[in-house]
Amino acid sequence: MAEPKELLTSGKEDLLETTDIVQDWVITNLFSLDRLIQYGLAIMGLVVAFYISQWVRKRFQAPVEGKHLLLRQLLYRLLRRLSFPLILVLWTRLAMFVYHELKIPYVIMNTINDLAFAWAMIRLVSAFITNPTVSRSVATLIWGIAALDILGYLSKITDWLESIKLGSDKDAFTLYDVVSSSLSVAAFVWLALTTANLIERSLYNNPNLSVSTQALLGKVSKFMLLMLAFLIGLNMVGVDLTTFAFFGGAVGIGIGLGLQKVFSNLIAGIILLMDKSIKPGDTIVVGGRYGRVNLLSARYVSMITRDGTEHLIPNDELINNQVENWSYSDINVRLRIPVGVHYNTDVKKAMALCIEAAAETPRVLKHPGPVCLLKGFGDNSVDLEQRIWVSDPMNGCANVKSAVMLRIWEKFHEHGIEIPYPQRDLHVRSVDEAVVKQFVSSNVAVGD
Template sequence: GWPSRVLDIAVSLLAAWVVIRIASRLIRNRAAARAVATVAWTLAALDILGLLDPTAELLDGVALTLGDTRLSALTVVKGVILIVVLVWAAVVASNLIERRIDASADLTPSVKVLLGKLVRIVLLVIAVLAGVGGVGIDLTVLAVFTGALGFGIGFGLQKVVSNLVSGLILLMDKSVKPGDVIAVSGTYGWVDSMSARYVSLVTRDGIEHLVPNEELITTRVENWSYSNELLRVSVDYGVSYNADPRKAIAIGLEAAGETERALKDPKPVCMLRAFGESSVDLQLRFWIGDPKNGISNVKGQALLLIWDKLHEQGIEIPFPQRDLHIRSPEPIAVATAEAAPGKKAE
């Protein structure tokens, strides 16, 4: 009777719900897992209730004819489901291939990123085309829609397309690559990663800037590690006019030799730069090989060493002074008006 039939349907729905729930937990992405569970539950419920075939016939009845091709709602639903599955498989496969590429020690970082992006794009295109062709849609029918869509995208997504193309150019010419130390638009840091749309630039403050690829192509970029990682650091200081500048220069070179990150080759150089208003101006120059570890910290260490050594030698570090000379006072003659006759002078 109908009670047992209702009970069988309820048990079947419950069993299907449990199986789908357990299976969906294998998908890490919560949104994707929820979507898969919803679709699977809908199909299972329609099949258990005996409404799957009538629903399919109803969707197949809603159709649009384009030339010799009949495009029904059922075909669209099947195509969407098939494309989603194939795209998911393409993403999983591209992630596995990218891991293998990243593990290769024979490829440069920029080549790894370029190959990974190309593999992902190719697999996604193949997945979409296979999904469309898999439901019986003639790909030539999509030519008109693709042309119109491309025309609209050309206006609405100019910046996005420009960033994508700029990203490919950066990966191919290797002007900017992961690990480089660059300065762009007043921001200094090292390139942490490169994506299809932007470059992740991490500063010494730990702030991550997402710089659009187009900006790296169209604006001036300082790449401190393009050909090598050598960078010259300049440290300015001054001594009193009463001090021996040769001795002050020797102190600067000694400080450079004790600075932790300063290289011995190329050799440090210290020179007299100018006769300033309050001091004899000197400049110490030395090279470092790790600019991504910061510039201000190594300059600060060198300045502190110079400070200590100048004080040890009794050499004065001057500061701006002004001498005020007051001329000796001169007497000022004061004349008083004579009183009128009959009046006293005030």
């Protein structure tokens, strides 16, 4: 059995040997002359990329006016975000080309190039993704792929995914096909949505198009781009699109049964946009509620009422049910205010005061002007009706009625015009004498 002193000496020798191996590896792989040169080139690339990116940021400030404003803002934003990593990518690519021609290994430059390219991709994607969770997920995925490529495991994982086959031998496809097709479709769908949003924003900034035309073109372009992105994404990974013909019947049945309401709303939305019966900004009345149309979606219409409640009304309800559009052909709306005066009142003077009160209310239109009509002779009052016109019903109808009635009330008080209370005439046809005698005797007793 070895003595403790011998064991200690042997442990020290093993530790020294391990230390020498690690030191040799570090010197050979990290601090050799060619690696130090690559470190220097990388540092120079960082400095060059920093100063050029600063110049780009100052040179390409976001424009606030001019032609093609939206496109220029997008281009300048991308230049400002991508200038640093792209310049670093170009620098490392140039260094890798020189090293390749000299037949010298360039592991460090290749690693930095992969990291810079991943950084550029992350900044490009984050420029269009507003959701922070999705943006972080995409960034994590890109960094993970870059790390696997740098460590040399990406090709091994790819081979392992390709070795797992799904389906029969004739129509087999690998797990790699599933993963790559999913990522490809997701990328193209995201690109289609981003492009569709840019198209919608450019359409909304075009003063030559009506609001309904802008909404129609925006929805149609989004639908077409999504369909095209889905098909291109599948085709890019080698999926035979002709195989979808076998599922045509099943898809048709599914659409007819499960998606009937969805497609009904989609078609109804296109009809609403094409016939321009309802468009953003209109004031409509649906189901006893009135409000302003805020948005026309592929599935619903967003209507905001005066109390701030937003109602999402399916498009087919607006097609199949009766809808009042207060601003379809004319934005002016007439409001009626009932007014009652005493029978002893000078009716002509009361009508003139009602018209005068309405004319003094700010939101009441002068043309067509307010009028007051004698509507009938009621049980308790002479019934008048004050009619006024407003051009902004979405700003409220009850408030302008209240303002007019308050002014009428003030003028009636100034001129002594009475608004009567309800009156009832009591006619006594017969009286029971016994009841009268009892009533009189009780009153006499109380008086005593």
